Amino acid sequence: MFQPQNLREDQVLPVEGRSGDLTCKSQRLMLQVGLIHPASSGCYHLLPYTVRAMEKLVRMIDQEMQAIGGQKVNMPSLSPAELWRASNRWDLMGRELLRLRDRHGKEYCLGPTHEEAITALVASQKTLSYKQLPFLLYQVTRKFRDEPRPRFGLLRGREFYMKDMYTFDSSPEAARQTYSLVCDAYGSLFDRLGLRCVKVQADVGSIGGTMSHEFQLPVEIGEDRFAVCTSCSFSANVETLGSSQMNCPACQGPLTETKGIEVGHTFYLGTKYSSIFNAQFINIHGKPSLAEMGCYGLGVTRILAAAIEVLSTEDCIRWPSLLAPYQVCLIPPKKGSKEEAAAELTGQLYDHISEAVPQLRGEILLDDRTHLTIGNRLKDANKFGYPFVIIAGKRALEDPAHFEVWCQNTSEVVFLTKEAVIELLSHVQVV
Numbered sequence: 001m002f003q004p005q006n007l008r009e010d011q012v013l014p015v016e017g018r019s020g021d022l023t024c025k026s027q028r029l030m031l032q033v034g035l036i037h038p039a040s041s042g043c044y045h046l047l048p049y050t051v052r053a054m055e056k057l058v059r060m061i062d063q064e065m066q067a068i069g070g071q072k073v074n075m076p077s078l079s080p081a082e083l084w085r086a087s088n089r090w091d092l093m094g095r096e097l098l099r100l101r102d103r104h105g106k107e108y109c110l111g112p113t114h115e116e117a118i119t120a121l122v123a124s125q126k127t128l129s130y131k132q133l134p135f136l137l138y139q140v141t142r143k144f145r146d147e148p149r150p151r152f153g154l155l156r157g158r159e160f161y162m163k164d165m166y167t168f169d170s171s172p173e174a175a176r177q178t179y180s181l182v183c184d185a186y187g188s189l190f191d192r193l194g195l196r197c198v199k200v201q202a203d204v205g206s207i208g209g210t211m212s213h214e215f216q217l218p219v220e221i222g223e224d225r226f227a228v229c230t231s232c233s234f235s236a237n238v239e240t241l242g243s244s245q246m247n248c249p250a251c252q253g254p255l256t257e258t259k260g261i262e263v264g265h266t267f268y269l270g271t272k273y274s275s276i277f278n279a280q281f282i283n284i285h286g287k288p289s290l291a292e293m294g295c296y297g298l299g300v301t302r303i304l305a306a307a308i309e310v311l312s313t314e315d316c317i318r319w320p321s322l323l324a325p326y327q328v329c330l331i332p333p334k335k336g337s338k339e340e341a342a343a344e345l346t347g348q349l350y351d352h353i354s355e356a357v358p359q360l361r362g363e364i365l366l367d368d369r370t371h372l373t374i375g376n377r378l379k380d381a382n383k384f385g386y387p388f389v390i391i392a393g394k395r396a397l398e399d400p401a402h403f404e405v406w407c408q409n410t411s412e413v414v415f416l417t418k419e420a421v422i423e424l425l426s427h428v429q430v431v
Contacts, residue, residue, distance in 0.1 A: 042150025
């Protein structure tokens, strides 16, 4: 219902503004196929296909975070001003904070991040013991930042989804081990998505702390610039290097500069926030001690858009296989065509796949717009980026019936019997 009326005309929605504003591939494609719809500057309606993809991404994030001991929480978006004043970030964040007052005159901000809130929460637990640490708490929620110039669709907006994790450890050594653990989990996530992600040294910025890394997807549209050494594993955001830095500080090898999209950021905070809010635990000697902290963010909606930016062609969306809203699209013949007799076979194939490949139940879409030709529906399916498109065409009338199978991520087209289709799909992984 939210799709533009004619995908094949490659028209973007006029409500988004002038065509010149659509400066990146992901924004243009997501508008064209009805994945997002502009609500206001920097804010988008996430439409059904996007929500399906995002829920899959969140499940993957849950798997990775819980595998390292993360526990999921959900904190309010409304954050009291006194928390932010205590950390001095009420003034430090400046206009980036979206601020408001309630009917009683109490001041709040719409949280762009939750260091203050989570530290105050942990500090309220007065009997925390070193035996309970490390403590890894995370959430996936809407975040708000008053961007001066929202652009690039979901890549830089004013309202977005983020996974933010906050960790509490008993010592600097333990905190650094946790830091490495979370960074490795981020690497595992991007490996599963099939996205090349570079971990680069970064500035701590307004978050603070003593160590920070960004996770960058190399892509030309990216607004960040980072340098990579061709001789060793060193990489860093150019902001952390001197303007005259031409060689790697680790091995003196040459540095190559690349543009990227930041999809994750990690910080070792030390006691920056635990000292402000008195987040303590009882140490092994029975004395109170400040918790060592880290914080870790993943841009959930940004990862979706960045993946589309990196993997797609100029005209067709390509998803990381695990995030595709639907894994399979079935296209029956056009009503009134010579192949119409194969229409019943398409419905039977749908049932057979659902029964024989249980992981694909709910992952199969039947394109029942049989007033359109197979060719027109194939163009739409190609644009949407379903990993597998299965067509009941002329060869479906053979004995045995053969279905035309388009494997979108490998650009392979094969003709398979029902049994061979099921064998092929039985290897498909879902989240």
